[in-house]
Amino acid sequence: MKIPKTVLVVGLLIVLAVLVAVFFRSGAREVIRKSEPAAAAAPGPAGAPAPPPDASAAQPTLKVSVFFVRPSDGLLAPEEREIPASDSLVQETEAFIAELIKGPAGDLAAAVPPGTKLGRVYITKEGTAYVDFSRELVENHPSGTSAELSTVYAVVDGLAFNFKAVKKVFILVDGEERETLAGHIGLDRPFSPDYSLIAKK
Amino acid sequence: MTKRRATIALAALLAAILGPAVSVLGPAAEAAEQKTIVIDPGHGGLDVGAKGKFGNLEKTVTLAISLKLKALIEQNMAYRVLLTRDKDIDVSLENRSALANNNDAVVFISVHANGSFRAATGAETFYMSLTDLDEETRKLAYLENNSSQLETRISDDAKDAVKMILWDMAQAAYIKQSARLAEAIQRELPALLTTEGRPSRSLAVENRGIKQARFKVLTGVACPAVLVEVAFMSNPEEEQKLIDEGFQAKVAQAIYQGLVSYMKAVGSRPPAPLP
Numbered sequence: 002m003k004i005p006k007t008v009l010v011v012g013l014l015i016v017l018a019v020l021v022a023v024f025f026r027s028g029a030r031e032v033i034r035k036s037e038p039a040a041a042a043a044p045g046p047a048g049a050p051a052p053p054p055d056a057s058a059a060q061p062t063l064k065v066s067v068f069f070v071r072p073s074d075g076l077l078a079p080e081e082r083e084i085p086a087s088d089s090l091v092q093e094t095e096a097f098i099a100e101l102i103k104g105p106a107g108d109l110a111a112a113v114p115p116g117t118k119l120g121r122v123y124i125t126k127e128g129t130a131y132v133d134f135s136r137e138l139v140e141n142h143p144s145g146t147s148a149e150l151s152t153v154y155a156v157v158d159g160l161a162f163n164f165k166a167v168k169k170v171f172i173l174v175d176g177e178e179r180e181t182l183a184g185h186i187g188l189d190r191p192f193s194p195d196y197s198l199i200a201k202k
Numbered sequence: 203m204t205k206r207r208a209t210i211a212l213a214a215l216l217a218a219i220l221g222p223a224v225s226v227l228g229p230a231a232e233a234a235e236q237k238t239i240v241i242d243p244g245h246g247g248l249d250v251g252a253k254g255k256f257g258n259l260e261k262t263v264t265l266a267i268s269l270k271l272k273a274l275i276e277q278n279m280a281y282r283v284l285l286t287r288d289k290d291i292d293v294s295l296e297n298r299s300a301l302a303n304n305n306d307a308v309v310f311i312s313v314h315a316n317g318s319f320r321a322a323t324g325a326e327t328f329y330m331s332l333t334d335l336d337e338e339t340r341k342l343a344y345l346e347n348n349s350s351q352l353e354t355r356i357s358d359d360a361k362d363a364v365k366m367i368l369w370d371m372a373q374a375a376y377i378k379q380s381a382r383l384a385e386a387i388q389r390e391l392p393a394l395l396t397t398e399g400r401p402s403r404s405l406a407v408e409n410r411g412i413k414q415a416r417f418k419v420l421t422g423v424a425c426p427a428v429l430v431e432v433a434f435m436s437n438p439e440e441e442q443k444l445i446d447e448g449f450q451a452k453v454a455q456a457i458y459q460g461l462v463s464y465m466k467a468v469g470s471r472p473p474a475p476l477p
Contacts (some may be wrong), residue, residue: 075322110320145252145260145317146328146431150415169334180295180418184249185314187418193333197413 061086063093065163067100068155068199069109075147076200077112077155080105094122094130094164101155112155114141120176128168129191130160136175144183153186154198161194169193236282239275239461240302242419243268243285244314244429247292252317252434254441260315261290263444267432268313270454275461281308299422303372309383309464310427311457312419315435315444323437326410327388328429329380330373330420372424379426382467384412387430387460391453426464430457 063086066079084096098119104111113134120133142148157170169191172182179188243264245251251260265287272283284305286298302310316322373380392409410431420427432453433440443449 070319072320075318075320112319143252143317143319143436144250145434145436146314146415146417146429147316147318147322147434148252148436151319184245184251185415185417185419187416187421189418190334192416195331195333 065097065100066159067097068112068159068162069105070112070151070155071200072108072110074200075151077151077158077198078109078200080107080109090124090164090166091122094124094132094160094167095119097159097163098122098132098156101159112151114138114143114152116141120173124167128166129171130164130167130169131171131173132156132160133173133176139174139179139183142183144185146185149182149184149186150198152182153188153192154195157192158194158196158199162196236280238284238302238305238307239281240284240286240305240307240310241268241272242298242310242312243287244312244419246287246290249292252315252436254435254444255438256441258435258441258445260317260435263315263432263435263450264313265290266447267450267453267457270451271311271313271457274454274458278458279462279465295419296422298419299372302427303422303424307423307425309461310420310423310425311387311461312417312427312429313457314429314431315433316431317436318434319436323434323440324410325388325391325433326431327384327391327412328415328417328420328431329384329412329427330377331414331416332374332377333414334416372422373420373427376424376426379468380420380428381412383426383460383464384428386464386467387428387457388412390456390460390463391430391432 062083065082065084067082068077068079070076071078082100084093084100087093087096102113102117102119104113114137116135116137118135118137120135122133123131125131138152142152153172156172160167160170171178171191172188173179174188182188243261245259245261245264247261249261251264253259268285269288272285275281275283284301284307286301287293298312299310301307316326388409388411417429420429433444435441435444
């Protein structure tokens with residue numbers, strides 16, 4: 002009796018350990034995560050990805066597709082980037098937006114006007130990401146339906162495509178809700194992704 | 203005797219005054235029965251819209267085309283046409299849709315010139331996207347758009363239901379008709395610009411088709427509504443076309459043709475049988 006009991010206890014402990022491991026490795030992203038106050042989230046104005054500490058060599062990265070404007074037809078096309086992986090969804094999404102703002106490396110065109118900075122990203126429990134841009138998003142915007150759609154969906158589709166936990170995106174400017182981006186597309190409620198603007202290769 | 207004469211004179215005077223007044227009332231009453239089409243020249247005032255490389259502004263072109271379109275409709279169709287602006291002034295997006303709703307407009311056409319980050323080209327007609335509506339509104343919109351009354355006009359019952367939708371979401375109830383209007387206009391737009399006559403050859407613009415997007419100016423409009431992006435102000439070649447009066451007239455003509463065929467398709471159908 003005594004020996005089986007120990008075995009049982011050990012067995013239970015193993016099962017528990019496995020369950021805990023599974024729990025923390027899977028759906029834990031649904032939880033709201035706030036980035037550590039300012040320090041990590043507000044480095045360079047362009048929002049350079051969170052500064053890797055000494056262990057930078059071992060820093061795990063996350064592959065993301067960042068969407069820019071394809072000159073031939075104005076559709077959105079991806080460029081692959083690597084951002085620092087983090088257990089904070091907010092940090093990862095902020096790093097993603099930083100890449101979008103940085104602009105394309107290849108032949109594609111920027112989808113966000115020059116001078117735009119990222120304020121912060123907040124993500125609700127339900128998966129709505131509030132992405133707060135500086136006023137340059139509006140002030141430097143060329144205006145026009147196609148240009149506004151490019152900007153909106155480079156942000157919305159990009160986040161939803163790369164981060165499964167993001168279901169909708171609310172674009173804010175200087176911390177506030179705006180009627181339209183630059184006279185056409187309404188920013189007064191959150192966007193669901195619309196992949197019809199993504200080029201089909 | 204003099205009193206009587208005075209009475210007659212007074213009666214004559216009254217008749218003289220009332221006569222024309224009555225005949226003035228006639229057309230006025232007719233005009234009240236006449237249905238209204240609202241044309242919305244995009245932007246205006248401080249809001250210049252898309253800017254061309256040569257300094258031309260979207261707001262100027264949209265007004266020029268809209269004025270031509272208004273003239274065409276008034277000459278050839280029995281509709282009253284209202285413009286959301288007839289000069290270079292700021293008009294809020296809310297007031298643009300309110301003009302349509304307050305006048306029971308049957309159609310709302312917003313005229314724009316496109317802008318992009320790169321040298322995109324072409325004409326496209328948009329209608330409202332419903333992808334971001336909440337569940338409740340979407341359900342109601344579905345019912346509205348699939349009612350047997352669709353082919354003719356929205357029934358009074360449905361109108362009450364529409365009123366229950368948040369006012370700023372009114373367009374949801376007309377989405378199917380808006381799609382048809384967009385198709386009708388987009389069918390004419392590139393066709394007319396590319397095929398008819400020799401000079402139009404050089405005015406040709408590419409067909410980008412119909413699309414849906416979340417236009418603030420369309421959300422609150424309680425009638426079939428579209429937004430036409432005539433050509434790209436951000437493309438230097440198309441910018442030159444956009445300021446060409448011949449091109450503007452062609453565009454107005456194309457939108458007008460689309461409107462005529464939409465009205466025909468909608469109006470010629472027999473009323474849906476009662477259940």
